[in-house]
Amino acid sequence: MKSPVFVLKISGNSMRPFAMDGDYAISTRVFLRPRIGEVIILTSPNDGKMMIKRVKSVSRTDGEQRYFVEGDNRIRSTDSNTFGSIGRRDVIGKVLFISRKSKAR
């Protein structure tokens, strides 16, 4: 059984200043649905890798909730502007808080 709370290490800076490269994202799988403004962990429709993005809008298409996600620091962030909105099944978890990386690391 998968743990309801899990930790991921962040790679990249598309979520600056909320989260930076090397930070830890303490996240949970226990929630009903993502809400606008929340930061989520999702499976990239591009390559199946886990990504961290913020929910910018929610829509309903053919009875299914769709989430438009973006990076906070988007110059050309790889996000819904590239791969479109995502479904609930693509959402892995919700980020509870970020623990900054140690300076000495």
Next chain:
Amino acid sequence: MGEKNVITGILDRMDERLEFDTAFAHCDFPCGIYDPHLAQLSALTVVRMVDLINNIPKPTASKPEEIMDYSHDIARAVEIKEKHAELCKHEVRIIWGDYIKPDHVKLHPDLHEIVWNIMKYGSKAKQEPDREAAMKLLNEVNRFAEIFWETKGIKTKRAKAPYEPREEIVYPQL
């Protein structure tokens, strides 16, 4: 030491033992380098591979060595065709997704349909050694290249490639 640092210290030690999975927060670096040339060459390669596949001499049924050679050559040509059709689609998707903006589409309302056709003909070219599909792919990529250079204010010309399959491609007039 603040509370967060204590947590981070614990997480650091846990990470050393457990190796946490990674969540990617990558941005494409804004290099601004876009060029449809690679998509055009890929489409041209698809046409060339279709020609080669259709012209590899058929083996004599009673000669296993000829069958082996034929199978080998076909396998290689098909693999190259497959890769270049996919590369063509990939390159067009990048330009379409990262460079093309709604204003470009306003000026060229057929742009989305051209991209959609490239995806469709690219797949068709993978499915079978169909020259017509390969040429449709090349034609649509050429049209895409013309629009791309037009968005940059650069004129283009069409000329036959100076190598096989000697089909027409779009060149920017720099």
